[in-house]
Amino acid sequence: MQSYPKFAACWGCVAAFVFAFTVGSAAADRVNGQRIAVRWCAECHIVESEQKQGSDRVPTFAQIGGSKRFDEKSLAAFLMAPHHSRMPNLSLTRSEVTDLLAYIKSHGR
Ligand code: HEC
Structure with a gap:
């Protein structure tokens, strides 16, 4: 079977693509979270x-x-709650909170 190695390599591509996509979108949340945090x-x-x-x-x-x-x-x-003791009312959306969490949690060790 001549074509078998090509076929196998192709599945490798699909797996690599799916992996890159999953990792990439988590990184996108974090980058967006950083943008919100800085602002x-x-x-x-x-x-x-x-x-x-x-x-x-x-x-x-x-x-x-x-x-x-x-x-x-x-x-x-905490971040979705409208009132904080000494923090202003930030009125963040769910997706902003998700992104911020990804960013804040990336700081923990
Ligand atoms: C005007 C100043 C101010 C801004 C702007 C602000 N914070 Fe805060 N934040 C505080 C203060 C002061 C505290 C100390 C806890 C308290 O007394 O509420 C705090 C506490 C926190 C805590 C809890 C920490 C703890 O150990 O209890 C979190 C989480 C937090 N802030 C996240 C954020 C995020 C995310 C943003 C931006 C979306 C933000 N804060 C913007 C002043 C601010």
């Missing part, structure tokens, strides 16, 4: 490691992402 959160929070200045006594995204106190569910609930 809406960086005024008070340190949202990336290069950022020098946030507000005093505001947790950095690295601290939040690394915190045991926050799993994705409680973070999502």
Whole structure:
């Protein structure tokens, strides 16, 4: 069978494509989350490691992402809630929250 190796290689392509697509879309969420964070959160929070200045006594995204106190569910609930003690009402959409979570969680280690 001459054509068999070609056929097998083709399935390899499909698998590689599907894998790249899955990984790629998670990365897209994170990149979008970073964009939202820089725009809406960086005024008070340190949202990336290069950022020098946030507000005093505001947790950095690295601290939040690394915190045991926050799993994705409680973070999502926190971000969707309309009132916070010292945080402004951010009125984020579900998809913005999802993207932010992907970004914040990428900071935890
Ligand atoms: C005007 C300043 C300000 C902005 C803007 C802001 N925050 Fe906050 N944030 C705070 C303060 C202050 C706290 C400390 C907790 C409190 O008292 O509410 C906090 C706490 C948090 C916490 C909880 C941390 C903890 O350990 O309890 C999360 C999560 C959070 N912010 C996420 C965000 C995200 C995501 C954004 C952008 C969409 C954002 N914040 C924008 C001031 C801000």
